[in-house]
Amino acid sequence: MPVAQIDAPSFGALVRVVLDGDYQVYGMIHDIHIDDDGLVRQLVTAEGVEEAIIADNRVNRNVPLEMSVLAVGYKLDGKVSHLLPPRPPLSLDVIYLCTSDEVREFTSSGRFGYFRHLLRATDLPVGELLAAHIQQAGAMHAETGNVEWKNAATQELITLLRDDYAMLMSVLGALGDMG
Amino acid sequence: MSLDFLQVSQQVQQLGEKAVQHQLDLKDKLTQTSELLAERSQDIEKLGQKVLEVAHNYDPTLRCAIPIQEALNDHFPLPDLPEQVTLIAADGSQIFADRHAEVDYCLVNTGAIWMRYGLPDAPKTSIQSQLIFAEEMEGMSDDRLSLQRDMAERVRLLELARQVQAPLITLTDGPLEIWTTTLEEGRVAGEFKKNLEKYLDILHSLRELNATPAGYVDKPGADLMVRLLEVASAKDEDLAQMRTYRPFKGVTDSVLYEYILQPGERSAVFGIQSRSSKPYQNELALHFFYLNVGRPGNPYLARVEIPRWVVDAPTLMDNLHAVLVSQCEMIGARRYPYLLHRAHETAVVSIEDKEQVTQMIVRELHKRGLEVAGQSAKQYNKDVSGTRTRYGT
Numbered sequence: 001m002p003v004a005q006i007d008a009p010s011f012g013a014l015v016r017v018v019l020d021g022d023y024q025v026y027g028m029i030h031d032i033h034i035d036d037d038g039l040v041r042q043l044v045t046a047e048g049v050e051e052a053i054i055a056d057n058r059v060n061r062n063v064p065l066e067m068s069v070l071a072v073g074y075k076l077d078g079k080v081s082h083l084l085p086p087r088p089p090l091s092l093d094v095i096y097l098c099t100s101d102e103v104r105e106f107t108s109s110g111r112f113g114y115f116r117h118l119l120r121a122t123d124l125p126v127g128e129l130l131a132a133h134i135q136q137a138g139a140m141h142a143e144t145g146n147v148e149w150k151n152a153a154t155q156e157l158i159t160l161l162r163d164d165y166a167m168l169m170s171v172l173g174a175l176g177d178m179g
Numbered sequence: 180m181s182l183d184f185l186q187v188s189q190q191v192q193q194l195g196e197k198a199v200q201h202q203l204d205l206k207d208k209l210t211q212t213s214e215l216l217a218e219r220s221q222d223i224e225k226l227g228q229k230v231l232e233v234a235h236n237y238d239p240t241l242r243c244a245i246p247i248q249e250a251l252n253d254h255f256p257l258p259d260l261p262e263q264v265t266l267i268a269a270d271g272s273q274i275f276a277d278r279h280a281e282v283d284y285c286l287v288n289t290g291a292i293w294m295r296y297g298l299p300d301a302p303k304t305s306i307q308s309q310l311i312f313a314e315e316m317e318g319m320s321d322d323r324l325s326l327q328r329d330m331a332e333r334v335r336l337l338e339l340a341r342q343v344q345a346p347l348i349t350l351t352d353g354p355l356e357i358w359t360t361t362l363e364e365g366r367v368a369g370e371f372k373k374n375l376e377k378y379l380d381i382l383h384s385l386r387e388l389n390a391t392p393a394g395y396v397d398k399p400g401a402d403l404m405v406r407l408l409e410v411a412s413a414k415d416e417d418l419a420q421m422r423t424y425r426p427f428k429g430v431t432d433s434v435l436y437e438y439i440l441q442p443g444e445r446s447a448v449f450g451i452q453s454r455s456s457k458p459y460q461n462e463l464a465l466h467f468f469y470l471n472v473g474r475p476g477n478p479y480l481a482r483v484e485i486p487r488w489v490v491d492a493p494t495l496m497d498n499l500h501a502v503l504v505s506q507c508e509m510i511g512a513r514r515y516p517y518l519l520h521r522a523h524e525t526a527v528v529s530i531e532d533k534e535q536v537t538q539m540i541v542r543e544l545h546k547r548g549l550e551v552a553g554q555s556a557k558q559y560n561k562d563v564s565g566t567r568t569r570y571g572t
Contacts, residue, residue, distance in 0.1 A: 053509055056521065060292075
C-alpha cells in the first residue's frame with residue numbers, strides 16, 4: 001500500500017477478521033514495519049534525494065508494509081469472548097480496523113480477560129502495547145461518557161502484575177508517559 | 180540439477196582463455212580507432228559524403244553514424260538544469276500469446292509517469308491495459324505484439340504531451356525508431372508500414388508541440404561510430420567488399436567514447452545511416468549522441484536518440500542533456516533515468532498478474548456456459564514441477 005495510507009491502523013489498535021457471518025476473530029496490532037525495497041536502497045546512494053522523488057515513493061509506489069497482529073479474542077453468535085479463537089483466520093482473509101463501537105463492545109465485555117494474552121507475549125514490547133491500547137480504548141470509552149474504563153483497566157493490570165514488579169513498573173511507566 | 184557441471188566447467192575454462200586473447204585484440208583495435216577518430220575528427224563533410232557514396236554504390240545495408248556539424252571527438256559539458264520542464268516517460272509490458280495456456284489472449288500494458296521539474300510535487304502515474312482477443316488474435320506473434328506495445332507507449336506519450344505544461348521532454352526506453360524483426364514478411368510488413376505512418380504522425384504532432392522526444396539506450400552495444408571509422412579507413416579497393424570490411428570489429432562506440440567523455444558530458448550529435456531510418460526524413464530524421472552519466476573514475480555511457488528538430492534547437496538539446504544527467508543522478512549508484520525506471524515499474528506485468536487475468540477470463544467463459552480448452556499437458560507438467568520463471572517484460 002502507498003505509505004501515505006498508513007495513518008489508518010496504528011500500534012495497539014484493535015482489528016477484526018470476519019471468518020463467516022457470525023464468527024469473527026479480534027487481534028491487536030503489535031508491530032508495523034515497512035521493508036524498503038531495492039529502489040529505495042538504490043535511492044539512498046544518491047546525493048540528496050529530491051522532494052518529488054520522496055513524494056513519489058510515498059504516494060505512488062506500493063511498498064511492502066507489514067503488520068503483525070496478536071489474537072486476543074473472538075465473537076461467536078453475537079457473544080464476545082476473551083479466550084483464544086477456536087480457529088485462526090485463513091490466508092488472504094481481510095482485516096478490518098475496529099470502529100469505536102466495536103472497540104467499546106470488545107473491551108467492556110467480561111473483565112479484561114484479553115490482557116492475559118498480551119502479558120504472556122514476553123517477546124513483544126508489552127508495556128508500550130498495553131499503554132497504547134489503554135490510551136486508545138480509554139479515549140473511545142470517554143467519548144460515550146465512560147471515564148471509568150481507563151481506571152478499571154489500570155487497576156486490573158495492577159492486580160494481574162502484582163507478582164511481577166518489573167513488568168508492572170514497565171506498564172505503568174509507559175501509561176504515565178502517555179499521560 | 181540438470182547440468183553436467185563437469186562439461187560446463189571445461190568449456191568455461193576455454194571461454195576464459197579465449198576472452199584473454201579477445202581482450203588483447205580489442206585493446207589494439209581500440210587504440211587504432213581512437214587514433215583514427217582524433218585524426219579524422221574534422222573531416223565532417225568528407226566523411227558524410229563517403230558514407231552516402233558507400234551506402235548508395237556498395238552496401239545499401241550499411242548502418243553507421245553520419246557526422247553533421249560537430250567534430251567527431253567533440254564533447255560538451257553539462258548545462259544547467261532548466262528552471263521548469265515537464266518530463267514524461269512511458270514504458271510497455273505485455274502478456275504474449277501462449278498456445279499452451281488455458282485461454283487464447285494477449286495483453287499490452289502501458290505505464291506512464293510524468294513530473295514537473297522545479298516543483299516538489301509527486302510525479303503522476305497512469306496505467307492503460309488493453310486486452311487482445313478473438314479476431315484480433317489472428318496471426319498474432321511476439322513481434323506483432325511488441326510492435327503494438329511500442330505503439331501504445333508512443334500514443335500515450337502524445338496524449339500526455341497534449342495535457343501537460345510546456346516545455347516538455349518525452350522519454351522511452353530504447354531507440355527512438357519503431358522496429359520489427361520480421362519487417363520483410365508481407366502481412367507484418369503491411370502492418371508495420373501502417374504503424375510507422377501513425378508513428379511519423381505522432382512525431383509530427385510532438386514537433387508542433389515543440390516537445391523533445393528522446394529514446395534512451397542503456398548500456399549501448401552499437402558500433403555506429405566504429406563503423407563510420409571503418410568507412411573512413413577503407414581504401415577504394417576495399418569499398419566493393421564494404422559489407423565484410425570490418426577491421427575494428429568488436430570495438431563498441433561506448434568503449435571508444437568512455438575515454439573522451441567526462442562525467443556529465445555528451446558527445447557530438449550524429450545522423451544515422453541505415454535502411455530502417457530512411458522513413459524518418461527532414462525534421463524527423465533520427466540523430467544520436469552519447470552521454471556519460473557515470474561518475475569520476477567510473478564512466479557509464481548511454482546513447483540518446485533524438486529527431487532533427489531537437490538537434491537544431493540548442494535550448495532543447497541543453498535541457499535534454501541536463502535533465503537526463505539529473506535523472507540518472509537521482510537513482511543513485513546504478514545510473515539510469517529515474518522516471519524511465521518508474522515507468523517500467525508501473526507497466527510491468529508479473530506472472531501473478533498473468534495468472535489472475537487468465538483466471539478472470541476462464542471464470543467469465545464458465546459463467547456464460549462455455550467450454551475452456553484448459554492448458555496443455557506440457558504446461559501442466561511444467562507448472563507442477565515448478566520450473567516456471569517470472570514472466571518476461
